[in-house]
Amino acid sequence: MGLLSQGSPLSWEETKRHADHVRRHGILQFLHIYHAVKDRHKDVLKWGDEVEYMLVSFDHEKKKAQLVLSGEELLETLQEKGERTNPNHPTLWRPEYGSYMIEGTPGQPYGGTMSEFNTVEDNMRKRRKEATSLLGENQALCTITSFPRLGCPGFTLPEFQPSPVEGGASKSLFFPDEAINKHPRFSTLTRNIRHRRGEKVVINVPIFKDKNTPVPFIETFPEDEEAAKASKPDHIYMDAMGFGMGNCCLQVTFQACSISEARYLYDQLATICPIVMALSAASPFYRGYVSDIDCRWGVISASVDDRTREERGLEPLKNSHYRISKSRYDSIDSYLSECGEKYNDIDLTKDKEIYEQLLQEGLDHLLAQHVAHLFIRDPLTLFEEKIHLDDANESDHFENIQSTNWQTMRFKPPPPNSDIGWRVEFRPMEVQLTDFENSAYVVFVVLLTRVILSYKLDFLIPLSKVDENMKVAQKRDAVLQELFYFRKDICKGVRAHVHRHHHQRQGREGVFPGLIPVLNSYLESMEVDVDTRCSILNYLRLIKKRASGELMTVAKWMREFIAKHPDYKQDSVITDQMNYSLLLKCDQIANGSCECPELLGPAFRKARHSGSKSDSST
Template sequence: MGLLSQGSPLSWEETKRYADHVRRHGILQFLHIYHAVKDRHKDVLKWGDEVEYMLVSFDHENKKVQLVLSGEDVLETLQEKGERTNPNHPTLWRPEYGSYMIEGTPGQPYGGTMSEFNTVEDNMRKRRKEATSVLEENQALCTITSFPRLGCPGFTLPEYKPNPVEGGASKSLFFPDEAINKHPRFSTLTRNIRHRRGEKVVINVPIFKDKNTPSPFIETFPDDEAAKASKPDHIYMDAMGFGMGNCCLQVTFQACSISEARYLYDQLATICPIVMALSAASPFYRGYVSDIDCRWGVISASVDDRTREERGLEPLKKNNYRISKSRYDSIDSYLSKCGEKYNDIDLTIDKEIYQQLLQEGIDHLLAQHVAHLFIRDPLTLFEEKIHLDDANESDHFENIQSTNWQTMRFKPPPPNSDIGWRVEFRPMEVQLTDFENSAYVVFVVLLTRVILSYKLDFLIPLSKVDENMKVAQKRDAVLQGMFYFRKDICKGGNAVVDGCGKAQSSSEPATEEYTLMSIDTIINGKEGVFPGLIPILNSYLENMEVDVDTRCSILNYLKLIKKRASGELMTVARWMREFIAHHPDYKQDSIITDEMNYSLILKCNQIANELCECPELLGPAFRKVKYSGSKTDSSN
């Protein structure tokens, strides 16, 4: 969840007074880092994943499942038993937005050898088993993206009622502040987003119209603000927790140099909507069946702090810019020279910061990227962190950087560290099992190896990537959606990282460079149209020295991705929809009851802990192991 400073948080009005101070010193901190490490080369490949988990409790007698608000206690226990006792502990645990959430990562980053791919799933299993071991009876650790009844009455344990009156952090009609992590950053973020925006956040998700769903579907709320904000035929939500209270799967890579990091950032940005649709896992919101499969738009709206002026609803008077997107959205500019001609989105930048960066010797593309990030205000500021040593600290830079939550994140090294230039791949939805999560991680990491080895070029106009992001969130996008994708990915020449060879010969992208493709075509290939990413990865593997066990694991992972893309296996979102649709209590009215939710999450937990088969989701590639990572009695 980014920067976690300790101290006394300031109110929005106090933070606002220091906004220019934070931006000014954040740029100075960035410049110190840049000048210190801009020429750094030959960093070794390192990478790591982040998995977010929910803590749930099963009431088997009453057939109810709730989110357990014990994340802080569980985290404290795990850290005490793990990294504080042994600095080389194989897993690390960190807080997340919800007090029912925790985040797990490998204790040390993975390296550049192919055999590392064979350790990912084992480490994820260790995390699940380790966290489960400190839970109470009938509690479980779940990797589900969105809890179906999040925001419904009694969805937490202990149960709390939301507090929509002034004084609360979110003022939500549905989401109690007690479900927010107790670290002051999280409630302060929640409160300050609302105060800066001038009203509560507004999230409207289209409802899935089933046979007995009212048409129009309209909810009534005892609140004028909600009545105005909610839309017919939409599920209305009003708090940061509905977005940041979901779980995801992320991967961070260390590149060998800044130029390689920028190149990877651009290439992977085009892959984000494809992998998001492939990993779709969140079809339910606030107890209803929605008409979307991914959380991206929900989380984007949940942290949208733009004022009415910045959203273009009122003339600019108090604010400086019209801003086209939430601060949680897809990227707005490519960073490499080969991406420059594809930057076709109007970019709002802080012109003074842009000029300052140019004068310091930073090139146009990187300068505009940073100047675009810094049109945003800091959302949290701690009294003890106002005055810093800009040459040796980066809190002000990270304050802005880490609250620009985009599909990709370009990450400069921390000051005075041996960490290199990194990029973070952020669009994936978390999957039910360690096998699936490992498959998606290995697929993306392997793709980066192939991009760098074969000097591949996936770039298309960024406006088309944005269109792909919209398509990717739709119901069954993996089967129904058509996505803009580059036809000839080997056309870029031989030296893509240092300058684009043939790709630089034209200043404008040609429309024939890309076309609409299905995800099946992009992933598996289609003769005469596109070779397919999986065949390219297989070709790469054939030319690599890989031990038999590792090769077998990788091929199993790629088989899962291949079959999800073709439709032979379901996405998690499609499987969840089918489960609810066939539940005996479902009345084809788009409503998910407590008992239906209980049945679904119990089944998810059984699948995650390999206590039952699920061939329509996992296929025969799924490998069985002996342990049970659950403290719930699954026989009920």
């Protein structure tokens, strides 16, 4: 989760005093990197995935599933047995926001050959097996995007009470601070977002209106005036960073051959983000209720929204410098490539002094405004030991701002004095239940980058339409029920014809044929060994069937599971026992002890999955 400096964290007031210093030196650090590597060219497209996991405990007697707050201890053991013992270990492990979470990546990036696609699932299985082997009895490593009863009483093991009092990091009514990772970055982020904003974060998710859901659905919070004011009728109210950053996702980072190729990929993939998010939808439940959304994106966006009332346009500008239209976790605000410039139709708030400084240093207008836009934000965490740095050889101040602009795509300069190239990170995907599904989504996106670069495809549409697509993609069953703006003519240099359509519809001659046919056409033209081709085709088949509705998204499958549960009263409430049944089924599907053809198709080979310690005879 971005920069993880060690040291003594400063309070928000102390951090605020150093904000201009961080921005000033962050820009100098960026310029040192830019001038050193702007002309660097790499021969190979390297890439890697990141999978986030939750630790779940099953009480088979009480029929209860809880999140286990032992992520830090598990991480320490995994790192000790892995990378610290063997630098070439096939897996790497990193901390995540929740103390019930860990993140796993391949030990080394994947290379540019097609055969690499056939190793992704195997590495994901290694990760799952490696971490699972260290768990206690009746515990499982789950790849679920959102824990359905996150924030409900007793959702953690051990159980802790929330502390909505001054002194706590989040002051949440629902989410105890003990569920936050113990690394000082995470609690400091939580506290400083709240202090900068001037109040707790506000998350309101529309409730799913079932047959017996109260109309209107209203929760009362008489003991908390702030919550009573912030919560909305017919919405599920949440009040802490943990409700967003405590969810899991699936991300892919690509190293491009050059800065221009990275900028081109950044733009092209930005238009794909809403489509892939809808295809990977996996988070329909929040705080023990069935919601009317399928994706976590807006929840995370609100969970880290540190904008003041002035910045949100609720009060006249007095103490703040800018009106800022989005949370710092949102979709991108400008294209970076020359071909994208004419589609930049969103008003871009930027630091004018930084923008002029970057232009004087030789940056072009598009890259200068991108960086100047990121730097309208304040640093959210700062460590006492990291205030004064060597700008020529360190990049912590730049990364401080860069890594807390959590957007659909991230444009990543190389670290100073490294042989790493210019990279882009694809960030909107929801994590899936099985290694097979997660591999399918990763391979789909990586293959798409190869096709974009090989065929010089152009998916660009006005950026405001991409924003609209992002909103649509989060709706319930968006993959089948909603329409998306998309470009008809994808040959580079041809004028865009933007229209709205179901993205899986292939259409007539001259109309965009669909992503899967384009990928299949590319695959047919490549020299690929039989095993790799078979794996790729299986992955693309899953994606295609999810797009057509022949297979369910994880979100839809979860909804149907709860709807059919004998305890469900059609009132949008998810009880402990229902939560237990759902997560036990999710774990059984992931470890291959239970088939799920409506999610994975009949041909899914369950024998390829590793075991878990949570199987129950019940």
